[in-house]
Amino acid sequence: QQQVKQSPQSLIVQKGGISIINCAYENTAFDYFPWYQQFPGKGPALLIAIRPDVSEKKEGRFTISFNKSAKQFSLHIMDSQPGDSATYFCAATEFNAGNNRKLIWGLGTSLAVNP
Amino acid sequence: EAQVTQNPRYLITVTGKKLTVTCSQNMNHEYMSWYRQDPGLGLRQIYYSMNVEVTDKGDVPEGYKVSRKEKRNFPLILESPSPNQTSLYFCASSPSSVYNSPLHFGNGTRLTVT
Secondary structure: OOOEEEEOOEEEEEOOOOEEEEEEEOOOOOOOEEEEEEOOOOOOEEEEEEOOOOOEEEEOOEEEEEEOOOOEEEEEEOOOOHHHOEEEEEEEEEEOOOOOEEEEEOOOEEEEEEO | OOOEEEEOOEEEEOOOOOEEEEEEEOOOOOEEEEEEEEOOOEEEEEEEEEEOOEEEEOOOOOOOEEOOOOOOEOOEEEOOOOHHHOEEEEEEEEOOOOOOOOOEEOOOEEEEEO
């Protein structure tokens, strides 16, 4: 059972357009929601993250919108550029049985930005 | 340069031949973890380590072993690899397991088991 559901699986956007990737979760105990960006041949890298007491966080062209009541959060990439072409993963953190923090990952969205 | 280094980047082996994938970080991070990435399945955690000599199973630990004898190193051992362990493997480290402590990933090891 996928605890963090990510959509779409793939996305094609024209240069200058807005890319939107959505994630939904069920576990209300999740308390931190990072997004990771992965380029081909590289490992994922932290892009931006948000806590559930904040509805929006913006860093440059990247914005997370968070809707706690709907248990959804999304990544918006404004003015999308070909260099943004990558796979994006949303995630959520929880405590596991050993009282250690654990990341729960979405399945990823492959974004292609056409020039 | 702060980094997580995995070796080798590519590995082709045969069923049953023991192998080790090394992982080293130069950031003095306490937390280290191994993931496998498979199409349609995303990133799945294999093992993690909170500190030296402290390791625990992740979601898919079967067929894998790890050790954490030194803070910087966290090797992944496949005692008897099987074709279903063909995957892209990532090592990651983090200053701690605190909720907002970012994971730093290596560039991956692509393993093929025939």
